[in-house]
């Protein structure tokens with residue numbers, strides 16, 4: 001498999017795992033009727049915002065989609081859908097941000113909203129990854145040259161994603177804490 005695709009899979013996995021962790025903390029807190037660890041919720045949210053949303057998805061749009069469209073104009077529909085999915089993800093991000101802020105300010109209705117939004121967002125991100133792999137990456141594997149892939153890999157690999165290499169819960173916790181000062 002192309003290294004660039006492995007990088008994408010690692011980052012998409014880290015995104016869904018982070019949203020899953022966020023959902024789990026929210027659900028546990030609601031079930032126990034105790035406030036959640038807001039600092040940890042903020043850390044998880046910040047990771048999703050800073051890495052998958054503000055860096056990785058824009059990097060796909062900048063470095064992968066244009067070269068695919070040049071090599072295979074027939075991939076246009078798949079690329080348009082992927083771009084729409086990225087915009088939908090940003091909508092989830094904004095709504096989750098607002099719901100988290102309301103919850104932390106004490107709005108009791110916001111907790112269930114956070115749990116629901118984290119669940120919807122996670123499922124959507126997972127579906128997006130599946131459809132992107134099926135329609136965009138499969139076309140790219142056929143159409144792109146080795147040189148194209150090396151350029152994409154270089155562009156993707158230039159950023160260190162804290163959770164993409166984490167193999168355990170302890171790795172993830174350490175990586176998230178390390179982000180606090182950054």
Ligand SMILES: [Fe+2]
Pocket residue numbers: 057060082086128132
């Ligand atoms: Fe994507």
